[in-house]
Structure formats: structure tokens, C-alpha cells
Amino acid sequence: MGGPADGLGRVPYAAPPLLLLGGVAVNVFAPKPYYGLPLLACVAMVAGMSYSFRASVLFGVAAGLATAGAGGYKGRESSALLIDVAAVLAVSLVGLWIKWLVDRQGRNLAVALNVAEAAQRAVLPAPPTDVGPLTVADRYVAAQIGAAIGGDLYALQETPFGIRAMIGDVRGKGLPAVSAVSVAVGAFREAAEHAPTLHDLADRLDRALDREGERRQDTEDDIEGFVTALLVQIPPSGDTITVLNRGHPPPYLLHDGNVTCLEPTHPELPLSTGLDSPNGAPVEETFPFAPHDSLVMVTDGVTEARNGAGEFFDVQWGLGSTGLRRADELADALVKAVTEWTGGQRQDDMAVLVLTRAA
Incomplete structure (x- = not known):
């Protein structure tokens, strides 16, 4: 009716x-x-x-x-x-x-x-929906109306070391940040095949962003600024997750209906800051990853989304209240929950990447 x-x-x-x-x-x-x-x-x-x-x-x-x-x-x-x-x-x-x-x-x-x-999707192609033991879902909502992407980025690739994924956020938002996104994603796709550890992978991304920043320093297309990044590695068996966090919002692990925020024990600086790590070599942390578990990675467009009263969105509540298990359903439900929380206002670029281990 x-x-x-x-x-x-x-x-x-x-x-x-x-x-x-x-x-x-x-x-x-x-x-x-x-x-x-x-x-x-x-x-x-x-x-x-x-x-x-x-x-x-x-x-x-x-x-x-x-x-x-x-x-x-x-x-x-x-x-x-x-x-x-x-x-x-x-x-x-x-x-x-x-x-x-x-x-x-x-x-x-x-x-x-x-x-x-x-052109924008060529910079940030959608990851495969199935890779190894994982099903994958991605969602992107750009802050700038009419744009397909902005300052958030993600990538996923099967490598000799296992499945590697990255989600990140460059300084700034909207179309002016796309050039930095292209550099970060391109560097990840190249380095993920050769870097033996996530620490080495982060170093290669750091150097690539610094080189490109120096090259464009005196041009109108300057990409000066840092990039927060979360790097993930899953072995072919799919039974563990190794995480390296470089100043990015932590991921969330869904296991048997429970949602756990994987906060880093040693917080690290973002990429391309030009500063040394306060904790020496960044620490890679490994967690168990059981069948039907999901790893949900987001950008600060999700974690810092505010409602009319200025309250931040609670990602753990948003994920725990769904009761869903499929990767695409989780991604859709999270984006819908954030949109309802903000009243449909696009406050920042928002990216979601969900990795679910199959049975």
C-alpha cells in the first residue's frame, strides 16, 4: 500500500x-x-x-x-x-x-x-569475493557526493606468504586524497608479493609513500601527509590472523556471536610520518581464526561517525546486534547502521572490509 x-x-x-x-x-x-x-x-x-x-x-x-x-x-x-x-x-x-x-x-x-x-575504480579495484579459505565483502561510501572513492583505501592479495590485506586512510578526504590512495594501493600490490613479513611490508609502503611525496613536493598534485594502515596476513590454512597496526582503528573479530576489538598492545605511528617508531620494531600480533569467524576492518568514517547528539558510533554494538555471519551481510548491516546513526549525513569517507573464514 x-x-x-x-x-x-x-x-x-x-x-x-x-x-x-x-x-x-x-x-x-x-x-x-x-x-x-x-x-x-x-x-x-x-x-x-x-x-x-x-x-x-x-x-x-x-x-x-x-x-x-x-x-x-x-x-x-x-x-x-x-x-x-x-x-x-x-x-x-x-x-x-x-x-x-x-x-x-x-x-x-x-x-x-x-x-x-x-577511473576511480581502476585506482581502487574491488577485491575478489572468494580467495583461499575466505569470503570477502567490501563497502565504500565516499564523503564527497558523486565520488566513488575518497581518502580511504583497501586491498587484498593472495601471495606466497598467504592472503594479505590492507585497509588504510590517507590524510584528508574526498577526491583530493585519491592520488595518495593510488600510490599506497600500488605499493601494496607490488610489495605484498616480496616482503617476507608484515613489518617489512609496512617499511616498503613507508618508503614508497615518502618517495612519491618528495617527487610531488613542488607540484600541485602534492600528496604530503601520513597514511594510517592496518595490515593483515592469513596463512593458506586460514586458522590464524596476523595483524600489524600502523595508527589505524583496530579490527573486530567475530567469534561465536561475540565481538572482540583487537586493540594493539603497542600502538604505532602511521606510515609516512618521517618519525621513528616509539617502540622500536612494530609488533605483529597473531590471533586464532576459527571456521565461520569474521574479521571486520573499518576506517575512522565508521568509528568516528556521530549522531545528532555528538555521540560516537559503537562498532562492537553495531556488529554484535546483527547476529549475522556472512561477509556481505555483515558489511551491509554495518554501513546501514552507521547511516542510520548519522541520519544519512556523509561526515567522512567510510570503508569496510570483511573477511570470513569458510567452514
């Missing part, structure tokens, strides 16, 4: 026929036979807001015929009747011209958006 929104949605489609009928009625029953001309002249222009160009032309023709018919019925003089019809058709032609321009710009904009989205 339709609600109020359904009725409002039908109003633009009903307006042209109502204007047509109203204009005819006024012309027929008003003291003068031309009182309805303003209504009839608007028919084609209003139709262009909701109907196709061809349908709008038909409405314009119908308005002209209705003007002629109503004027003839009221016995209006031929010269005055021709002026009435010409006036209605002239306004209709202006409306149709505007409709043609808007449709052409809409088609050009659609092509530009498709090209932009393809």
Missing part, C-alpha cells in the same frame, strides 16, 4: 494533464475565452520536468489544439484565435528547447560520471 511519499512522487506526472484540463475548463466557462491561456501555455514546459521529450511534444500539440477547440467553441474571432494558438505554441517551443538542452547536458554528465567512476 503506497504512503504519502508515493502520492508526492506522482504529482509531477499528474501536473501536465491537470493543467491541460484546467486550461480548457477556464477557457470554456470563464467570461472571456482566453483566461485559460497561461495554464495551457505551461503544459509542455511542465511536462518536460517529468516526461520524455516526445511526450512533451505531444503535450504541447495537445495544448495548441485545446486552445483552438475551446476558442472555437466560445466563438472567438479567427484572428484572435490564431494569436492565442501561436502564443501557446511559442511558449511550448521554448519549454521544449529547454527540455532538449537539459536532456543533452544530462547525457553528457552521465558519460562523464561513468568515466570518472571507472
Whole structure:
């Protein structure tokens, strides 16, 4: 059964026929036979807001015929009747011209958006849905409306050392941060195949970001800034998870309906800060990963999402209240929960990467 929104949605489609009928009625029953001309002249222009160009032309023709018919019925003089019809058709032609321009710009904009989205997705391709013993789900909501990606990033790759994944967040948000995202993802895909440990992998990412930052330092495309990163490695057996956190929000482990936040025991600095680690070599931590367990990795667009009262979103509550086990269901439920918490406001780029171990 339709609600109020359904009725409002039908109003633009009903307006042209109502204007047509109203204009005819006024012309027929008003003291003068031309009182309805303003209504009839608007028919084609209003139709262009909701109907196709061809349908709008038909409405314009119908308005002209209705003007002629109503004027003839009221016995209006031929010269005055021709002026009435010409006036209605002239306004209709202006409306149709505007409709043609808007449709052409809409088609050009659609092509530009498709090209932009393809280019952005080439920078941040979606990971495979199944790799080794894992099922994978990713979700991305950019802070900038119309953008497919922003300053958040993730990548997943099967390597000689097992399945390696990364989620990160570059300084800044929206499209200006995409260049840093491209560098970080490209460096990960190259280094993940060769770095023997996550510590070595992080070092290679650090050096790649520093080199690119120096290269672009004096250009308009400067990528100066740090990158938080969470690096994960899962062996082919899938029974453990090794995590290295470089200043990123911690991941969440779902096991038997319980949600555990895997806070790092030794917090580390983000990548590309130019500073030495306060704890010496960053510490890799390993956790058990049983069948049907899920590892949920997020960016601060999730952990720092606020409601109208300024309260932060509780990720553990959001995940624990779902009772879901599939990777795609968990990702969808988390994004939906954050969207409802913020009232649909895009406060920051938001990325979610879920790894679930199959039975």
C-alpha cells in the first residue's frame, strides 16, 4: 500500500494533464475565452520536468489544439484565435528547447560520471569475493557526493606468504586524497608479493609513500601527509590472523556471536610520518581464526561517525546486534547502521572490509 511519499512522487506526472484540463475548463466557462491561456501555455514546459521529450511534444500539440477547440467553441474571432494558438505554441517551443538542452547536458554528465567512476575504480579495484579459505565483502561510501572513492583505501592479495590485506586512510578526504590512495594501493600490490613479513611490508609502503611525496613536493598534485594502515596476513590454512597496526582503528573479530576489538598492545605511528617508531620494531600480533569467524576492518568514517547528539558510533554494538555471519551481510548491516546513526549525513569517507573464514 503506497504512503504519502508515493502520492508526492506522482504529482509531477499528474501536473501536465491537470493543467491541460484546467486550461480548457477556464477557457470554456470563464467570461472571456482566453483566461485559460497561461495554464495551457505551461503544459509542455511542465511536462518536460517529468516526461520524455516526445511526450512533451505531444503535450504541447495537445495544448495548441485545446486552445483552438475551446476558442472555437466560445466563438472567438479567427484572428484572435490564431494569436492565442501561436502564443501557446511559442511558449511550448521554448519549454521544449529547454527540455532538449537539459536532456543533452544530462547525457553528457552521465558519460562523464561513468568515466570518472571507472577511473576511480581502476585506482581502487574491488577485491575478489572468494580467495583461499575466505569470503570477502567490501563497502565504500565516499564523503564527497558523486565520488566513488575518497581518502580511504583497501586491498587484498593472495601471495606466497598467504592472503594479505590492507585497509588504510590517507590524510584528508574526498577526491583530493585519491592520488595518495593510488600510490599506497600500488605499493601494496607490488610489495605484498616480496616482503617476507608484515613489518617489512609496512617499511616498503613507508618508503614508497615518502618517495612519491618528495617527487610531488613542488607540484600541485602534492600528496604530503601520513597514511594510517592496518595490515593483515592469513596463512593458506586460514586458522590464524596476523595483524600489524600502523595508527589505524583496530579490527573486530567475530567469534561465536561475540565481538572482540583487537586493540594493539603497542600502538604505532602511521606510515609516512618521517618519525621513528616509539617502540622500536612494530609488533605483529597473531590471533586464532576459527571456521565461520569474521574479521571486520573499518576506517575512522565508521568509528568516528556521530549522531545528532555528538555521540560516537559503537562498532562492537553495531556488529554484535546483527547476529549475522556472512561477509556481505555483515558489511551491509554495518554501513546501514552507521547511516542510520548519522541520519544519512556523509561526515567522512567510510570503508569496510570483511573477511570470513569458510567452514
